[in-house]
């Protein structure tokens with residue numbers, strides 16, 4: 001079956017389609033660092049252009065074939081066009097002759113192996129930098145199998161973004177009290193560690209408005225690019241890496257680097273500055289690492305299971321949004337709790353799907369592209385068109401809904417916009433009778449050096465409320481939530497097990513078919529033993545039937561579990 005995917009991009013912007021804020025625009029002839037202020041001002045003032053930045057943008061990046069792949073004579077099976085690509089998958093017919101199945105995908109942008117990291121930045125993050133000053137939270141994350149180029153793609157982006165943020169602060173927004181803060185942490189084995197503070201363990205708390213706060217996370221106030229570079233290098237060196245078959249420097253954790261823009265209230269520097277906007281960069285652990293569960297090493301197996309869980313939870317959140325569910329299971333994993341901001345309110349999300357071009361990675365590449373397709377379909381106002389032969393993994397057009405309209409009581413952009421500068425006051429409205437509430441610690445606020453850790457909330461100084469912001473532990477004790485979320489975790493694992501069992505069954509079927517073909521060839525030979533033929537055919541048919549029955553049972557069990565989960569979720573009031 002030929003699987004065709006026809007999607008129209010929400011907004012297709014070619015590499016050269018410059019907009020007023022293009023600090024490095026060769027066509028303007030201006031040196032980098034000398035932006036055209038009039039153009040910048042008009043751009044920033046122009047709300048329409050700001051809102052034209054797509055809510056979810058999905059970009060695919062294909063890397064070149066690496067030495068290992070070339071040595072194995074693996075072929076490049078991906079053709080890229082301006083914003084579409086074709087995967088040429090080699091398959092076997094029943095008579096064992098080869099044929100090529102073409103899979104076509106269309107995304108907001110497709111970047112081929114010749115595209116530089118500068119161009120990746122231009123296409124992905126550069127358009128969202130100015131709107132961070134407009135009370136927006138934006139997230140950029142890379143997704144893809146181990147060794148597909150996620151880290152290679154993500155690593156340069158924060159530095160480029162902070163360079164542009166600082167330029168805006170020093171030119172367009174000069175003397176307006178904006179400050180830039182950097183933090184960097186990782187999620188490893190379901191736990192959070194501060195990469196800028198000797199991997200100090202962190203914990204998450206949530207306020208009454210479901211705003212997630214990472215307790216103990218060090219934020220550094222920065223005012224120059226060199227310092228940011230040092231911080232990024234320090235954090236990256238601290239990150240957990242290991243070796244997989246595909247990549248010697250494989251990421252075993254999800255790394256999250258955040259650039260927060262804050263502003264002092266009424267120019268009063270003694271008060272803690274308030275958050276204006278935030279840009280988060282997430283380098284996800286390899287999606288294929290989750291499948292590393294057969295590894296002999298227990299540690300690696302556990303890591304694989306954890307990564308699996310978080311990537312499945314991410315998929316589940318996307319599916320819940322897609323299916324118009326009122327309950328979005330953000331609490332399925334630490335990753336989705338952290339990513340929550342990316343999906344609610346006035347947020348922008350850029351997903352870069354990294355793919356390997358090699359024939360040996362075809363299955364993983366198709367999985368990555370289907371995942372990207374799914375995320376793309378969530379885009380507000382998406383006008384996806386699909387061929388009648390679309391894969392079942394594609395989404396129904398009618399299910400495309402604005403993300404903010406399906407979310408629970410998380411704060412919306414409208415809330416923020418109405419009272420952005422009074423965010424602190426809003427938090428004070430949190431019900432003081434809540435148990436486990438905490439006071440916001442006064443910031444450790446020094447101006448004597450260029451690198452200033454700004455400890456938003458220090459774990460060891462948390463104490464009971466006396467009128468300031470209250471925080472509480474992530475509501476594990478909330479039976480209603482924890483019940484359905486624990487159940488969800490089990491369900492996520494069962495879903496993955498089902499898909500793996502299905503995959504295995506298909507592989508077994510292929511082997512059986514080969515055996516059958518041989519048997520038929522032998523049956524046509526003169527002097528063939530009929531008894532032997534009958535016995536072997538019998539065995540083959542029994543093996544086929546047993547495989548199908550086993551998969552049917554597993555499927556029936558999973559369907560039952562899905563129903564139970566839905567009942568549980570609806571009975572818990574979501």
Ligand SMILES: Nc1ncnc2c1ncn2[C@@H]1O[C@H](COP(=O)(O)OP(=O)(O)OP(=O)(O)O)[C@@H](O)[C@H]1O
Nearest residue numbers: 063064146147148149150151152247250251285286
């Ligand atoms: N577009 C590219 N151009 C040139 N080399 C690339 C490109 N993308 C990736 N590479 C190289 O491929 C290798 C694997 O890339 P990378 O470490 O970024 O993969 P990854 O997806 O982050 O893997 P993991 O999930 O295991 O951490 C690296 O040596 C990197 O330099």
